[in-house]
Amino acid sequence: MMAELWFAIASLMLVAYVVLDGFDFGAGALHLVVARTDAERRQLLSAIGPFWDGNEVWLLATGGVLFLAFPRVLASGLSGFYLAIFLVLWALILRGIAIEFRSHVENPLWRAAWDAVFSVASTILPILFGTALGNLVRGLPITEDGWFSLTLFTNFSPWGPVAILDWYTVSAGLFALLALTGHGAAFLVWKTDGPMRERSRTAAMRLYMLVATAWPLLTAATWWVNPRLFAAFQQRPLAMMSALVALAGLAALAAGLRRQRDGLAFLGSCAFLIGMLAATAACVFPTMLRSVVNEGWSLTAYNASAPAASLDRGIRWWAIGLPLAVIYFVIVFRLHRGRTSIGSGDGTY
């Protein structure tokens, strides 16, 4: 029972991370497109400024929860993807520094350089995260003792000697970039005004058009690469409900964008991401790191969890801590409600 619960908690926190940090990644990927003047770029940074750091904490908190509940998954996964993880870390470091340091110096070259760093890092990160998710769905060369290590690429096939990059995982990475950029655009439509809002609306419509086209294709590819998921999907009501949430999200997004109900559109975008990821989690359960060598060697919520005593102690403080975190987020979002305009920032960004 505890293993199921912690699997749900870890999934929930990861979904929260993607939805929250996703919008500031997306805004970053669009930074050079929708924000053209220095004033507009400061407007964009002011829109995500109060949130991005708190959003990133969900990644650390998810890592912490994996460490406490599924230490073997954390250990095997992070060491197996060693170089890729450092790529993610360096991109996160440069991106955070770009956001915080850009507006401190009034020099066009300084600012242009950091704008480029921010935008490139924000584009690379969704691709990396999407590729990582693709790897988990496809499976990893986990050996009998529970460890693996992956090369960057072999023959780009998701079968046989697998590697980090193949056509399936790269597609997942690109899909993540499309979806999160669309999500970021929907956030900017909701939280900014003026020309940026209009450009973001156009971007959101086009991007989500692509997402809606690519989604069924990627789903079909997923079932081809990991047929078990299809069987699981048919048997698990939670997975089907989640897929419906994602569909409803797309519909709400389209309606919201068309009728200028920006809050609804952003909520729809959130629902799409939540539904899609929740459906994935519901289908893969209990597998966390799938072995392509032998299904029996996969690390699952049952065989890779921490001892029951630890899971039991952990749930008690988690049940107090998480509501607190949610309260802080509500306070911050309430305090920074409304749209950011050009020149409305207080000079920090």
Place this chain on the structure above:
Amino acid sequence: MSDSLLWHRLQFAFTIVYHYLFPQLTMGLALLIVIMKAIALRTGDLIWNDAARFWIRIFGITFAVGVVTGLPMEFQFGTNWARFSSFTGGVIGQTLAMEGVFAFFLESSFLGVLVFGERRLSARGHFLAAVALFIGSWLSGYFIICTNAFMQHPVGHDTGPGGVLQLIDFWALVLNPWALAQYAHNMAASVVTASFVTMSAGAYYALQRLHVDTAPRFLRLGVIAGFVASVLVAFPTGDTQAKLVARHQPVSLAAMEGHFESGPAAGIVLIGQPNVRERRLDNPLVVPGFLSLLAYGTFHSDVAGLDQFPEDVWPDNIELLYYAFHVMAGLGTMMIALTLLAGAAELRGGLMRRRWLLWMLMLAFPFPYIATTAGWITAELGRQPWLVYGLFRTAQGASQTVHSGTVLFTLIGFAGLYLVLGLLYLYLVGRELVHGPSATSQTHAGSPAAVAAHDG
């Protein structure tokens, strides 16, 4: 020691030492900012509010670097120390996850409020945001120290199914006596860092005859907080810590002091170089009896020397451990003396006139950084050869699937990236320092000026 273990250790050591240069300032500054805002709120002295805003800007830059250099720390448990993580996740995963859930969310949320919210909040609301940030950053320190304390002095656990550790007693882990002493010691040191930086900025302005209203305030706050905190670092917190080391890690104490032979009335070494091959201290200058006093409270207690322990439990770098400990203790003493001197001068009303003293205060800010780094090197090298003291050796903990050349590659990558980060940080803080605290330009929500500005 295999090559790859050395690189794993060096990478963690380098990234953690570098990372901690930033939080040691922000945690201490969080307290000083609360104090400045509290004085402003009580006395209505707006210069203190300007001072607080100046330090909040420095805080923001420092915090950003602290956040981004902190990210790799959490991930390296998995990437570089995978076998250690598998073994201990059931226990230290708890404190690390608690740091994220209880501390980082609070900290990151309210830093935004503090930086962005001054115009949206009342003066009291803005003060409360500073308090929330203080609580968040000090909680984060507690959970990370709790994690380290478990590695130094494991409590509250036993061996669960599969031979890995499990948590039995939550409160024993969270209230580990080692953690309490280490936390008090470390946080006092963090206040010393922030005080010395504040003092140094004040002395710089005083020497330049700039910001004549703020400079004496920076100096006074820095000297008082710096004196109180550096005394607290030595006594009772450092003293308690030493007694815990003597009781639970006697071999580390012997190595810290280069104490090769056991015996009563052990002396404390002021100067000397450990010569491990010959098992003696070269050219020692010793104060008799004081090591016995420090460790056990009397001048003639027996203090076990390294000769009492098998070599396979000796810390594996006795020389560095010895030097680190002595650098820490020496600088700690000097910092007490310096703040005492400055305090005495201020009491006689002459700190601002004694330029030689201002010069010393201005140049003294690296001392707490060096002392803190040396202190952590002492703690971590003293724990060797164990990752979890007495339970799990360092050599067992590193990731097996990662090749040594790969670790060296990422280590070099960090060295380059962090060099650039450090230069950028110094450049931006330098600019803030040159710009200096500016007079009140921002007003709080609801105040007449804010309403007028809004209507206008």
